[in-house]
Amino acid sequence: MSTEFDPVAVATGTQTIASQLNAIEWITDNRVERLSQDFYWFSPVLKRQLEHLRAHAVARPKTEDEVRAVVAACAQQRVPITVRGSGTGNYGQCMPLHGGVILDLSAYNQLLWCRNGVARAQAGIRMMEMDKRTQPEGFELRCVPSTFRSATLGGLYGGGFGGTGSINYGPLASTGNVLGVRAMTIEPEPNAVELRAPEALLLHHVYGTNGLVLELEVALAPAHPWLEAIVCFDGFDEAIHFADTLASAPGITKKSVTLLAAPIPDLLLAATPLLKGTMHTGSHAVFVLVAEPAEAALQQLVSEFKGNITYRKTAAEVRASNRTIVEYTWNHTTLHALKVDKTLTYIQSGFQAGRQVQQAKELRTKLGDEVLVHLEFIRTKEGAMNCSGLQLVRYTTDARLNEIMQIHREHGVYIANPHVYIVEDGKQGQVNPDVVATKLRFDPLGLLNPGKLRGWEQREQIMADAAAGRLMLATLPSF
Amino acid sequence: MSTEFDPVAVATGTQTIASQLNAIEWITDNRVERLSQDFYWFSPVLKRQLEHLRAHAVARPKTEDEVRAVVAACAQQRVPITVRGSGTGNYGQCMPLHGGVILDLSAYNQLLWCRNGVARAQAGIRMMEMDKRTQPEGFELRCVPSTFRSATLGGLYGGGFGGTGSINYGPLASTGNVLGVRAMTIEPEPNAVELRAPEALLLHHVYGTNGLVLELEVALAPAHPWLEAIVCFDGFDEAIHFADTLASAPGITKKSVTLLAAPIPDLLLAATPLLKGTMHTGSHAVFVLVAEPAEAALQQLVSEFKGNITYRKTAAEVRASNRTIVEYTWNHTTLHALKVDKTLTYIQSGFQAGRQVQQAKELRTKLGDEVLVHLEFIRTKEGAMNCSGLQLVRYTTDARLNEIMQIHREHGVYIANPHVYIVEDGKQGQVNPDVVATKLRFDPLGLLNPGKLRGWEQREQIMADAAAGRLMLATLPSF
Numbered sequence: 039m040s041t042e043f044d045p046v047a048v049a050t051g052t053q054t055i056a057s058q059l060n061a062i063e064w065i066t067d068n069r070v071e072r073l074s075q076d077f078y079w080f081s082p083v084l085k086r087q088l089e090h091l092r093a094h095a096v097a098r099p100k101t102e103d104e105v106r107a108v109v110a111a112c113a114q115q116r117v118p119i120t121v122r123g124s125g126t127g128n129y130g131q132c133m134p135l136h137g138g139v140i141l142d143l144s145a146y147n148q149l150l151w152c153r154n155g156v157a158r159a160q161a162g163i164r165m166m167e168m169d170k171r172t173q174p175e176g177f178e179l180r181c182v183p184s185t186f187r188s189a190t191l192g193g194l195y196g197g198g199f200g201g202t203g204s205i206n207y208g209p210l211a212s213t214g215n216v217l218g219v220r221a222m223t224i225e226p227e228p229n230a231v232e233l234r235a236p237e238a239l240l241l242h243h244v245y246g247t248n249g250l251v252l253e254l255e256v257a258l259a260p261a262h263p264w265l266e267a268i269v270c271f272d273g274f275d276e277a278i279h280f281a282d283t284l285a286s287a288p289g290i291t292k293k294s295v296t297l298l299a300a301p302i303p304d305l306l307l308a309a310t311p312l313l314k315g316t317m318h319t320g321s322h323a324v325f326v327l328v329a330e331p332a333e334a335a336l337q338q339l340v341s342e343f344k345g346n347i348t349y350r351k352t353a354a355e356v357r358a359s360n361r362t363i364v365e366y367t368w369n370h371t372t373l374h375a376l377k378v379d380k381t382l383t384y385i386q387s388g389f390q391a392g393r394q395v396q397q398a399k400e401l402r403t404k405l406g407d408e409v410l411v412h413l414e415f416i417r418t419k420e421g422a423m424n425c426s427g428l429q430l431v432r433y434t435t436d437a438r439l440n441e442i443m444q445i446h447r448e449h450g451v452y453i454a455n456p457h458v459y460i461v462e463d464g465k466q467g468q469v470n471p472d473v474v475a476t477k478l479r480f481d482p483l484g485l486l487n488p489g490k491l492r493g494w495e496q497r498e499q500i501m502a503d504a505a506a507g508r509l510m511l512a513t514l515p516s517f
Numbered sequence: 518m519s520t521e522f523d524p525v526a527v528a529t530g531t532q533t534i535a536s537q538l539n540a541i542e543w544i545t546d547n548r549v550e551r552l553s554q555d556f557y558w559f560s561p562v563l564k565r566q567l568e569h570l571r572a573h574a575v576a577r578p579k580t581e582d583e584v585r586a587v588v589a590a591c592a593q594q595r596v597p598i599t600v601r602g603s604g605t606g607n608y609g610q611c612m613p614l615h616g617g618v619i620l621d622l623s624a625y626n627q628l629l630w631c632r633n634g635v636a637r638a639q640a641g642i643r644m645m646e647m648d649k650r651t652q653p654e655g656f657e658l659r660c661v662p663s664t665f666r667s668a669t670l671g672g673l674y675g676g677g678f679g680g681t682g683s684i685n686y687g688p689l690a691s692t693g694n695v696l697g698v699r700a701m702t703i704e705p706e707p708n709a710v711e712l713r714a715p716e717a718l719l720l721h722h723v724y725g726t727n728g729l730v731l732e733l734e735v736a737l738a739p740a741h742p743w744l745e746a747i748v749c750f751d752g753f754d755e756a757i758h759f760a761d762t763l764a765s766a767p768g769i770t771k772k773s774v775t776l777l778a779a780p781i782p783d784l785l786l787a788a789t790p791l792l793k794g795t796m797h798t799g800s801h802a803v804f805v806l807v808a809e810p811a812e813a814a815l816q817q818l819v820s821e822f823k824g825n826i827t828y829r830k831t832a833a834e835v836r837a838s839n840r841t842i843v844e845y846t847w848n849h850t851t852l853h854a855l856k857v858d859k860t861l862t863y864i865q866s867g868f869q870a871g872r873q874v875q876q877a878k879e880l881r882t883k884l885g886d887e888v889l890v891h892l893e894f895i896r897t898k899e900g901a902m903n904c905s906g907l908q909l910v911r912y913t914t915d916a917r918l919n920e921i922m923q924i925h926r927e928h929g930v931y932i933a934n935p936h937v938y939i940v941e942d943g944k945q946g947q948v949n950p951d952v953v954a955t956k957l958r959f960d961p962l963g964l965l966n967p968g969k970l971r972g973w974e975q976r977e978q979i980m981a982d983a984a985a986g987r988l989m990l991a992t993l994p995s996f
Contacts, residue, residue, distance in 0.1 A: 155808065180768075213768050214768030217810070217814075257770070263633065283899075285900075286901070287899070288896040288898070418767075421765035421767040
């Protein structure tokens with residue numbers, strides 16, 4: 039993608055800003071390398087493309103005023119800003135293509151309020167910290183990634199999709215999950231404005247390319263005492279039908295259902311001694327979190343599908359141990375598997391609600407040992423039970439990796455390609471004109487995470503089409 | 518159906534028992550008529566068939582010992598026992614075909630305990646009372662009928678199906694909703710035993726024909742502050758798509774979505790001055806209960822589907838007024854409509870999950886003004902979003918009423934016929950051998966609500982088939 043940044047000017051500009059704003063925490067030593075990266079290296083393709091990327095400096099503001107000062111200075115100096123939470127993404131979302139400033143929001147992390155099942159927090163709050171604060175009031179976040187321990191709420195909003203809990207609430211983007219955000223414009227005199235849903239969603243999952251999210255207001259879920267269990271099955275069919283039935287069962291309160299087909303359990307057993315004895319070797323495992331009163335119902339389904347509960351911890355035991363099986367699900371599965379087999383990578387996919395079991399069986403038969411089935415059961419944005427795949431792939435070549443993704447598409451399975459770093463490329467190439475119009479409003483100079491939003495290159499055409507009535511944009515109130 | 522009861526012997530036996538057990542509350546005056554009835558008269562067919570029915574006396578025990586004394590005496594005297602909660606059923610479930618004793622459990626109504634989202638209560642507890650007791654602890658019943666104010670938990674279990682809240686938890690029969698029951702055998706020396714799920718479910722929705730349920734242990738739902746709203750639409754299509762979208766939306770916490778197509782809102786407006794000004798005349802109305810933090814999301818969907826919110830009450834306003842729109846939904850809709858138009862009756866139906874909107878539209882086109890569309894959105898037992906119809910029908914003849922039900926069946930819609938009083942006739946004639954085997958265990962003398970369970974006439978064949986291995990029964994542990 040085209041770039042308008044002169045590397046020397048960016049370097050000099052960043053240096054000027056850092057020395058001007060010396061009351062703010064800056065990192066300019068060798069930690070900049072780590073803070074310029076995320077878990078992009080899960081993908082051999084992204085590893086090759088992105089591993090050289092470095093910001094010139096990292097700013098770690100603690101207040102909105104500090105954020106504003108950095109933003110204003112960057113706008114004056116035309117220095118790119120790449121917003122970072124904890125860098126737990128996997129798509130290189132927070133990696134700067136053109137250097138400049140990493141705006142690390144991890145110290146901008148206050149819980150502002152929590153009442154009546156709604157909470158508002160600064161973007162850099164860690165999700166585990168937020169849950170710890172709201173759980174005593176009976177509520178917790180509706181969906182969290184497996185990286186909840188370090189990942190930030192703003193990071194999930196900017197670079198994520200959903201996670202544990204999406205089995206109830208769908209992805210973060212489902213109507214009703216996010217109520218509003220406060221966002222700042224990237225201008226010499228930055229403006230902070232409140233956007234309510236649905237408009238607020240235009241800043242979601244676009245890698246911080248079209249606005250700087252300062253605060254988020256989210257609806258919470260009732261916090262149940264979650265029982266954690268691993269259920270092992272000899273047969274794949276029993277495992278997937280059990281998982282699908284449990285996921286769908288309306289009377290069983292749950293937070294998570296994960297299917298890890300053989301040989302993934304063996305990879306996890308090899309990866310960490312902590313799991314020793316928790317699964318049968320060679321089995322297909324289903325990781326579940328259900329509310330404690332649902333244990334008898336869980337056992338009923340386990341018997342029905344001829345499974346074995348090989349691990350069980352009450353909510354109190356989980357709390358006391360500070361360990362949760364959530365940290366073996368979603369992309370933590372990939373992380374652990376990569377520890378023991380460096381040739382693995384993964385793909386992300388969305389099945390067709392209602393056909394997910396059939397599709398998963400067909401693809402497993404078709405792709406054999408080359409693709410290891412990992413399914414997370416979640417609701418779609420519209421509310422149907424479905425699953426999202428984070429299949430492990432035995433990587434050979436880029437061409438074969440693309441072929442495997444194409445085979446999934448041909449079976450009606452949507453691919454969220456994790457081997458690309460452009461926003462639209464992960465979404466079947468689709469440009470969202472409203473996202474581009476939002477960037478024009480919040481980042482007229484094009485400084486936010488530049489090079490990641492392809493639609494930005496089409497901004498003139500989009501606005502001309504909108505002005506000529508050839509395109510309807512969502513209403514964006516002016517300010 | 519055949520009967521083995523001599524009316525004179527039953528009358529004499531009842532008299533003997535009532536005089537023997539004079540420490541227990543008995544009702545033998547003209548209140549026996551009302552206590553022998555329920556809301557069977559919603560059906561012109563049942564009205565003709567059942568209106569003459571009377572018990573010989575009503576016993577109102579307050580303790581398990583008192584229940585046991587009545588049961589033992591009835592077993593000795595071979596007097597039929599028909600268990601009653603508050604008589605809010607519509608199928609004549611608690612109406613005695615052969616006289617004898619009505620066992621009114623409304624005074625056997627203690628909440629035994631409530632902890633960790635589970636509660637246990639005696640069968641006669643009123644559901645409103647139970648909610649009042651558990652809501653301060655953050656929990657409430659998962660599903661209640663519109664008659665929750667007077668209806669009992671045991672009555673719902675014996676004669677009901679689900680209700681408000683089933684949009685989240687499915688019918689009461691969904692795995693995980695009912696954890697166990699304590700049931701008493703009908704013998705000269707009655708035995709009380711605990712049955713856990715799934716076995717406990719064999720006593721559900723069989724009108725108290727196969728066992729006497731003393732206590733129920735149920736999983737509860739988190740209690741949210743429910744905002745009540747009525748949304749009016751000019752077009753039926755907008756109304757049903759709005760209702761279906763709202764019902765399915767995973768990020769919007771809700772308790773109830775009811776579609777009342779025109780002219781039902783006009784009937785309700787005519788039926789009660791309390792509703793004055795709450796709906797537009799001539800409109801299609803959707804009654805909704807959503808959690809208060811979901812109000813903005815609700816408004817978003819209302820705008821999207823071009824509706825108007827014509828009524829809105831916060832949870833605090835609902836509590837203060839002691840009025841809820843729930844009491845205009847489910848069969849309360851029928852009750853109110855019958856006040857202004859005596860020629861109406863209704864049918865109960867279950868659509869095919871995923872096709873409910875299409876089916877409802879097709880049937881509305883086909884049946885025109887003769888059938889007034891009333892849909893309650895609920896999850897199926899398996900968890901898919903669906904709706905249950907309580908369509909109002911302009912009654913002409915029994916033949917036409919049956920024809921209308923047949924037309925629904927031909928469109929793939931399941932009919933729970935509310936114009937029959939035999940358990941199996943409401944369930945497409947299906948005899949459940951496990952239900953019959955349970956009755957043999959709990960009511961070997963056939964005294965419970967006799968004449969309502971057709972399968973009982975086939976008990977010898979069923980047990981012979983089971984003994985010969987031609988039929989598999991669910992395991993019933995002996996005692």
